Amino acid sequence: MAKVIVGMTTSIDGFVADQSGSVVRLYPDLAALQGTAYMNALIAETGAVLMGRRAFEMAEDPNWFVGNYEFQVPIFVLTHRPPSVMPKQDEHLTFTFVTDGVESAIAQATAAARGKAVQVVGGISVIQQVLRAGLADELHLDVMPVLLGTGRRLFETALENVGLEKIGVQETGPRTSLRFRVKKK
Numbered sequence: 001m002a003k004v005i006v007g008m009t010t011s012i013d014g015f016v017a018d019q020s021g022s023v024v025r026l027y028p029d030l031a032a033l034q035g036t037a038y039m040n041a042l043i044a045e046t047g048a049v050l051m052g053r054r055a056f057e058m059a060e061d062p063n064w065f066v067g068n069y070e071f072q073v074p075i076f077v078l079t080h081r082p083p084s085v086m087p088k089q090d091e092h093l094t095f096t097f098v099t100d101g102v103e104s105a106i107a108q109a110t111a112a113a114r115g116k117a118v119q120v121v122g123g124i125s126v127i128q129q130v131l132r133a134g135l136a137d138e139l140h141l142d143v144m145p146v147l148l149g150t151g152r153r154l155f156e157t158a159l160e161n162v163g164l165e166k167i168g169v170q171e172t173g174p175r176t177s178l179r180f181r182v183k184k185k
């Protein structure tokens, strides 16, 4: 059974986006990450990606994903309004716009991942839903030494059903990656 990993990069003061919704200040190492052991391992373990419609729209051009996005795998996008024109796809990266809920999205992504992990890359709403529904196996939080002061938080309220057990810490440049197993209560 594929592992479901929810993951985000956070500032020291707990923001995953600035007030305008941008993550630029959280990824000063974006170019430097390419080709690192960290990135290669992430790519190797990932069989499918799940994201929300807003995270999908962070790419200005939906045709950008093929050949450019780090995960060249099937991508599932939760939305109530799929685009009228399908973005560019190829034999590795396909798009599925899922309109019937998070359980269905995880089930479809798990089947497409063929035993590899499903990476839930955001945004905030989708990660919260996956955790609340008890569908996440691991939480990966990358902490960047950046103070945003204000912005959007991943966790605004307690998720009573989520317990966490630390399973790993990895340092890559300025980035500290914290890995937790999600203990379902």
Ligand SMILES: NC(=O)c1ccc[n+]([C@@H]2O[C@H](COP(=O)([O-])OP(=O)(O)OC[C@H]3O[C@@H](n4cnc5c(N)ncnc54)[C@H](OP(=O)(O)O)[C@@H]3O)[C@@H](O)[C@H]2O)c1
Pocket (backbone or CB within 6 Å): 007, 008, 009, 010, 016, 017, 020, 021, 022, 023, 026, 051, 052, 053, 054, 055, 056, 078, 079, 080, 081, 098, 099, 100, 101, 102, 121, 122, 123, 124, 125, 126, 127, 129, 152
């Ligand atoms: N720091 C990081 O690593 C990181 C990574 C990724 C994103 N982010 C940040 O996260 C923020 C985006 O998060 P977000 O919570 O605003 O948006 P999101 O989770 O990316 O997308 C939310 C949208 O997805 C659709 N959706 C969500 N759940 C659904 C469901 N169960 N059924 C059908 N459609 C569903 C809805 O779109 P419709 O309008 O189509 O219904 C909803 O408006 C951005 O500010 C971004 O910068 C940060």
